[in-house]
Amino acid sequence: MIEREELPIGFTMELAMHPDALNHFSGLSKAEQDSIVEGAKNVSSRDEMRSYVESIEMKG
16 A cells, blocks of 8 residues: 555545545555656646546546
């Protein structure tokens, strides 16, 4: 599972609501996860975060 302590709260909440995205994210390398988390830190709205997490889901 995810071993990060500093995930953006909105990102964490959206991952919890999108199990396919969570599963895909959990299977990525640490470098890939770090890249996605850095991208999530630049998201400024709830709707944008939902779209961001759904884009992770689509890649899985």
